[in-house]
Amino acid sequence: MKFVKANIHYQNSSKSVTLNLPEFLFRGHWAVRAFVVVGFLLLVVQFSATFVHDAVLKHVIKSRQYLDRQMVQIEGTLDYLDGTSGVFFKDEQRVHSKFALTPPDAQARELGTGGFIGPESLLVRGTSPVFERMALLRENAARIQNKLDMNNAAFSSLSEYVGQQQSRWRYIPSIAPTRGRFGSPFGPRVHPVTGEVGRMHQGVDIANERWTPIFATADGVVENAMYNPSFGNFVAISHGNGIRTRYGHMQMLLVKPGQLVHRYEIIGYMGSTGMSTGSHLHYEVWVGDRPVNPVAYILPGDYSVD
Template structure:
């Protein structure tokens, strides 16, 4: 059975791959090699497999090349997008900073105007009290004069009755008494008219002062509204910035307040009353604005101590973000704890917040490294520098030039590796940069 199958298979192969002979001729001899159908089948199969493998490998390499090209183009587009976004954030930061300075200047001017108006209100209140006292005196004098006039009229009537009943009185004495009473009545009437005129003038002055006080209060209310709006506009972006960065504002403000709790506090509430009375609505609004000013100052101090800024100001490329990525050295997947900004060699690098330099020197992997310790348990790191311009223990402020960009340590090219760590745990620095885009 097996022999018949072998014969049939051999006959099928003979049909497609007939036996061939390859002759090898030399000067003295002629030889040949017989190529059996099985040998030809094996050779054909091997060649076919080799050709198929070549085609598949070429297709894979071509597809990988195309995919790599698309990935590089996408990476370039992402880099351009990030660069444009960083430039836009920088422009918005400058604009918001100018607006904040302008609002602060308007607030200072309004505060001066409030102080002037406070003095004017106190003077107006004093004048009003004096006028009220004068009016009371005038009214008392008028009542006394009217009583005297009535007394004089009664006395005159009694004299006239006595004159009619007493015929033996001398006419000269009666005439003298009548003349005296007439003069007294005339003087009393003149004094009465003068007092009435003075009282009317006082009433007119009081109406004018009341109108002036009303206008002052309206103007004062308008200034209060402007100040309240300015405070809301100034405080809200700062509060939003801290919350977007994941920083608890209550704890941050309390910590800043403890560090800046000098005698008397940042601001002292105003008091418009000198008689120990209950605070008025204006006093309450003033104290509320001063409390908001205190909060605003605390926010500004906290913002200076937190890294709400970009470490580079020149035109750079954003080459790598925070998170897992392909390692540029080994090709493996590993965590990247910061941001990479690529730029020309020697590009200036700036501190992103006030703090104290914790480390300034060489560290394995990071090359020339600067570490700055800030408030609230925050630490910033600036790695791969070509030159360090600060020393350990030195106090720096936001915007101080601390290093130059380079490619020291474990690096594939000139760039800055920027990290932020909170309580020794790395966080995404872009969170802080984006949080500050509407403030600075």
């Protein structure tokens, strides 16, 4: 029996299939020949469809795997951002507590997302896990974005408030005016020079060696810088809002009336001028028209309100 060799080549491919078909198949009636040709064509179509299907399926699987990896990365990023927004919220609560402000409401930050979803979108999301997962990622991203936006707005508001407070605190006395030993306290006492009993001591005395530096305890404007029979070399500074500080018995003055001074700026040196029994600084704090205990305006250590 004779055979006819048929070579089938795939388009755009180096692969081919060789078939050996009996010669009599091509000698029969035209209907038989047509049947053979159609069968042969169907065979070719089946081989081609199988090859294309395998190639497309392989490409789809790779694309799906890549998409899964991308979604996992996005989910990780969203989890990190969600955790970061939580850290920001705790920091925000601490700042509110530090400045005695009403703490923010945690429930208000957990904003929900939603809205009308059309039947077509519901059908797509219900029939495709990928679209459902993407929709959930989008909703989660919108929720986290809302939280971060609210954190940013809150910190901007806090920054403005703190800036205003720092601007005000610059003019509030909050440090010790000099280094030394605190002696005579605020309140009634026996005057060390005149011996007068029950005389109000309107400040505190801080003793140290002559020429010990004396500092302005807050920003302000020098009202007086002169010699006073009682206080000797004397400086008075106005800090605004009815607050003034006064410094007496100094050895030397370094400021003059009308001069703007800043906290920690040296305004003079300790001495024993005026009615004094030894080298020390007499320091007063006035609020309005009355003296107050200066110790309440001295923070411990080297701290200040700014």
